[in-house]
Amino acid sequence: MVISMESGFRSYHPYVQFCYYLFAGFLIMYFNHPIFLTSVLLLLILVNLSHDGGKALRKWILILVIMSAIIILLNPFLVSRGTTILFYFRGKQVTLEAAMYGITMALFIVNILILFISFNLILNGNRFLYIFSKFLPRTAFLIMISIRFVPLLKRRLDQISEVHLIRGMSMTTGSLKSRMKNGMLRMQILLTWSLEEAVQSADSMKARGYGLGNKTSYIPYKMKKRDWSWLITLCILFCLCIAGGTLGYGKLMIYPELGTLDFFLIDWVLFICMIMLVAFPLMIEGREKIRWKFSR
Amino acid sequence: MEIFKIKDLSFKYPDTEEKALNHLSLTIYAGEFVVICGPSGCGKSTLLRLMKKDLSPFGDTSGDILYVGKSLNDWDEKTLVEDIGFLFQDPDNQIIMEDVLQEIVFGLENIGCSNVEMRKRVAELVHTFGYEQLLDKKVSELSGGQKQILNLLSILLLKPKVLLLDEPTSQLDPIAAKDLLLILERLNTELGITIILVEHRLEELFDLADRVMMMDKGDIACNGTSREVIHAIHQQQDQRFLLYLPAVSLLYLEKSLDTSMEGIPLNVKHCKAWMSSVSSKISSNVMVSEQKAISNERPIIELKDVFYQFNKDLPMVLRDLNIQVNTGDFHAIIGGNGSGKTTLLKVCLGILKPQRGTVRIFGKKYSKKLGLELYKKIAYIPQNPLTFFVQDSIEKEMYHIAQERNIKNPELIITKRLQQLGINHLRKKHPYDCSGGEIQKAALACMLMEEPEILFIDEPTKGLDPISKQQLAKILNQLHLDGITIIMVTHDIEFAAQHATTCAMMFNGNITVEASPEKLFKGNYFYTTTMNRVTQNSDFPEVLTLEEAKALWKKEKLFSSL
Numbered sequence: 001m002v003i004s005m006e007s008g009f010r011s012y013h014p015y016v017q018f019c020y021y022l023f024a025g026f027l028i029m030y031f032n033h034p035i036f037l038t039s040v041l042l043l044l045i046l047v048n049l050s051h052d053g054g055k056a057l058r059k060w061i062l063i064l065v066i067m068s069a070i071i072i073l074l075n076p077f078l079v080s081r082g083t084t085i086l087f088y089f090r091g092k093q094v095t096l097e098a099a100m101y102g103i104t105m106a107l108f109i110v111n112i113l114i115l116f117i118s119f120n121l122i123l124n125g126n127r128f129l130y131i132f133s134k135f136l137p138r139t140a141f142l143i144m145i146s147i148r149f150v151p152l153l154k155r156r157l158d159q160i161s162e163v164h165l166i167r168g169m170s171m172t173t174g175s176l177k178s179r180m181k182n183g184m185l186r187m188q189i190l191l192t193w194s195l196e197e198a199v200q201s202a203d204s205m206k207a208r209g210y211g212l213g214n215k216t217s218y219i220p221y222k223m224k225k226r227d228w229s230w231l232i233t234l235c236i237l238f239c240l241c242i243a244g245g246t247l248g249y250g251k252l253m254i255y256p257e258l259g260t261l262d263f264f265l266i267d268w269v270l271f272i273c274m275i276m277l278v279a280f281p282l283m284i285e286g287r288e289k290i291r292w293k294f295s296r
Numbered sequence: 297m298e299i300f301k302i303k304d305l306s307f308k309y310p311d312t313e314e315k316a317l318n319h320l321s322l323t324i325y326a327g328e329f330v331v332i333c334g335p336s337g338c339g340k341s342t343l344l345r346l347m348k349k350d351l352s353p354f355g356d357t358s359g360d361i362l363y364v365g366k367s368l369n370d371w372d373e374k375t376l377v378e379d380i381g382f383l384f385q386d387p388d389n390q391i392i393m394e395d396v397l398q399e400i401v402f403g404l405e406n407i408g409c410s411n412v413e414m415r416k417r418v419a420e421l422v423h424t425f426g427y428e429q430l431l432d433k434k435v436s437e438l439s440g441g442q443k444q445i446l447n448l449l450s451i452l453l454l455k456p457k458v459l460l461l462d463e464p465t466s467q468l469d470p471i472a473a474k475d476l477l478l479i480l481e482r483l484n485t486e487l488g489i490t491i492i493l494v495e496h497r498l499e500e501l502f503d504l505a506d507r508v509m510m511m512d513k514g515d516i517a518c519n520g521t522s523r524e525v526i527h528a529i530h531q532q533q534d535q536r537f538l539l540y541l542p543a544v545s546l547l548y549l550e551k552s553l554d555t556s557m558e559g560i561p562l563n564v565k566h567c568k569a570w571m572s573s574v575s576s577k578i579s580s581n582v583m584v585s586e587q588k589a590i591s592n593e594r595p596i597i598e599l600k601d602v603f604y605q606f607n608k609d610l611p612m613v614l615r616d617l618n619i620q621v622n623t624g625d626f627h628a629i630i631g632g633n634g635s636g637k638t639t640l641l642k643v644c645l646g647i648l649k650p651q652r653g654t655v656r657i658f659g660k661k662y663s664k665k666l667g668l669e670l671y672k673k674i675a676y677i678p679q680n681p682l683t684f685f686v687q688d689s690i691e692k693e694m695y696h697i698a699q700e701r702n703i704k705n706p707e708l709i710i711t712k713r714l715q716q717l718g719i720n721h722l723r724k725k726h727p728y729d730c731s732g733g734e735i736q737k738a739a740l741a742c743m744l745m746e747e748p749e750i751l752f753i754d755e756p757t758k759g760l761d762p763i764s765k766q767q768l769a770k771i772l773n774q775l776h777l778d779g780i781t782i783i784m785v786t787h788d789i790e791f792a793a794q795h796a797t798t799c800a801m802m803f804n805g806n807i808t809v810e811a812s813p814e815k816l817f818k819g820n821y822f823y824t825t826t827m828n829r830v831t832q833n834s835d836f837p838e839v840l841t842l843e844e845a846k847a848l849w850k851k852e853k854l855f856s857s858l
Contacts, residue, residue, distance in 0.1 A: 125394070125395075126394075126395055126398070144393055144394060144398070145392060145393070147394045148391070148392065148393060148394040148435065151436050152388070152436075156683075159678060159680065159683050160683045162642065162645075162647045162676075162678065162683075163676065163678055163683045163684050165647060165671070166645060166647075166671050166674060166675075166676040167671070167684075167697075168668050168671050168672065168700075170668065172664070173664060173668065185686050188686075189683065189685070189686060192728070193682055193683065196682075196728055197386075197388075197389045198389075200384060200386060200389035200390065201389050201390065201391075201392060203351055203384065204384060204389065204390035204391075204392065204447075205392055205402075206350045206351065207348060207350055207351055207377075207381075207382040207451075208377065208402055208403035208406055208450065208451065208454070209350075209373075209374070209377035209378075209403055209406035209407050209454075210402075210406050211406075212373060212374055212377065212406055212407060212408070213408075214407075214408035215405055215406055215408065216404075216405055216408050216409060216410065216411070216414075217405055218397075218398070218401040218404065218405055218411065218414050219411055220397065
């Protein structure tokens with residue numbers, strides 16, 4: 001599957017994307033109703049599939065399953081709050097409430113993690129820093145430079161290691177003391193060498209006028225009409241959800257006694273709002289696919 | 297119009313006796329393409345840095361540098377940053393940002409350019425130089441040549457009037473270097489940007505330059521058009537600069553009867569035209585090549601059916617590669633960038649383990665136990681010899697090795713080695729303070745302490761001036777005569793053709809041809825020396841090097857009939 005940077009959800013302005021992740025993350029933390037969270041989970045998996053065919057998600061899936069299984073199993077045995085007792089385990093009560101709490105807890109954590117995987121795919125590197133640089137321009141610049149230096153230092157260290165290997169200064173054989181000594185020597189050379197090279201980088205910055213003052217920054221992204229309309233839509237949906245939440249809807253009473261799982265009218269409204277908000281990337285991708293089909 | 301006028305400029309670095317620049321005066325006119333060259337330490341880089349105010353080195357300056365009639369100190373900083381661009385030697389170290397686009401606009405952001413203006417300039421320039429497909433990439437994905445062009449673009453966006461370039465092609469392979477020079481030529485002829493270039497590799501530059509300046513000991517020794525300079529140097533037989541001259545010009549000056557200045561050929565085309573005008577009656581003798589090799593058929597390194605890839609998802613770097621190096625060979629491996637030369641070297645060294653195939657060295661396979669024993673008989677000079685040094689002086693480094701290896705009489709051996717390589721005067725110096733050629737010799741001296749049997753050397757001629765290159769060739773030849781097997785990876789074809797006994801050409805992860813230099817290079821279009829390009833398909837005997845041509849043509853009394 002070819003991943004294009006120019007189409008679908010990726011083509012939207014970073015602000016819109018950031019708002020989406022912010023809102024979705026907040027709502028996942030805000031609502032604890034299992035039906036809410038389960039639907040969000042399904043949607044987020046679909047969102048991830050739409051990004052890259054689930055490649056990034058696949059690497060995490062085992063960890064996610066094991067983690068949620070542990071939480072769901074352990075919580076009722078460790079916590080004995082709640083009034084509805086299911087059975088006794090070694091003289092300790094195991095309650096329905098604690099079991100339910102474990103499930104919502106697991107759903108919450110898995111949701112947040114999957115959301116973060118998607119975040120990483122969409123708002124990677126520069127897009128994230130772009131948002132950041134509005135508030136903290138100097139810090140963002142520093143981070144950008146550091147990012148560039150990590151692979152550079154790694155490559156230099158590799159070069160040093162190769163020469164040292166031929167010189168017989170190994171890090172894999174010999175006594176612990178000599179290995180440590182050799183390792184330290186490598187780091188020392190890396191440091192002196194990098195400092196030497198960094199002088200050139202500094203010169204290059206100076207030669208291109210760094211520090212003249214009045215630094216502007218190139219903005220590769222433009223807020224277009226569709227960005228604005230989606231941003232406003234997302235905001236409205238979010239406000240509705242929050243408003244409903246403050247009235248107590250979309251939340252499940254767990255302790256001391258499990259509340260009802262039934263939906264009231266406003267619960268339904270909230271549910272639909274939330275689904276729409278979380279499914280935002282899916283709607284964009286879907287619309288684009290349909291347009292392609294019909295335009296040909 | 298005079299764009300730069302340098303009046304009686306002297307410069308002395310702190311804590312040194314000698315002046316780096318000595319009462320130097322110079323005028324450069326707008327739109328000129330000026331090439332400055334000279335041996336390492338002649339002050340050419342210092343001069344260039346003094347012309348860019350932000351990069352002026354710290355020290356005692358006297359005299360004045362005028363830029364468009366006003367002293368550099370009287371101009372405001374922003375104008376100078378925009379007007380005078382500076383390109384450095386190392387493609388990697390100048391890059392600040394991670395993304396290509398961000399790097400390109402770095403300068404524009406600093407001078408406070410508006411967003412609209414930035415977009416306009418980027419679009420225009422990127423399109424002009426056909427750089428679009430690289431715009432979305434990460435800097436780490438680019439090749440050395442692409443990085444250097446990126447650096448140039450970033451400077452060009454500031455719309456400079458003068459470009460100062462400090463050995464910009466020294467770290468590039470010949471093809472990438474050629475690309476960069478072509479861009480410079482375009483900038484000069486189409487946009488009229490003044491170009492001042494400091495460089496060692498001059499074969500093509502004499503053809504491009506309007507004016508050539510030879511510097512020595514902080515002053516200008518020779519200044520004029522390419523032909524004037526070539527003529528003058530040849531007339532005086534100036535040993536300092538003779539090696540810098542292009543082979544085609546030297547051939548003409550040596551062999552032509554009427555050596556008029558206007559007739560000096562600067563490129564292959566000129567030279568061929570001259571040759572066809574001289575004579576067409578010469579019969580070509582079959583040359584009997586002298587056998588330089590003292591090789592016997594005892595293999596010292598053997599690679600069989602080697603496959604290597606860095607990562608499961610990446611393509612194979614080495615494919616079904618077979619190579620055998622015999623004891624006493626001087627084996628050169630040539631090939632373009634990314635053909636897998638350096639990877640091959642590392643596989644030979646046991647640094648990288650091939651996925652399939654066997655590597656035998658001295659008839660043994662690499663293993664953890666044997667590894668350290670084998671490495672005692674191997675010397676390796678990497679592309680950047682700085683990585684080699686642990687101590688803070690060359691002498692200390694050598695004592696350190698002597699101590700580690702229990703070598704008796706270290707003082708004696710150290711002095712012998714240093715004298716052999718002609719760097720005894722540097723023994724107390726810090727490795728980082730040495731020039732490229734010096735540091736290479738120092739690393740070689742250290743490696744030779746253990747009397748190795750094989751020497752692996754990666755791109756030894758990168759960034760060396762012609763004199764250091766000649767010295768290096770002498771040293772390598774001497775070591776070869778002493779019985780050390782040398783395996784060299786290089787893209788310097790002239791160097792390989794002159795000194796190696798066997799050459800192997802790598803292409804697409806495999807060794808496509810392996811033969812003596814004569815067989816391998818003769819008749820090629822690009823993978824050959826300038827001399828060969830001149831003499832192939834001509835009425836003259838086909839040769840590879842200038843020395844060969846000189847010797848051979850004399851025997852035939854080429855011009856006696858004229």
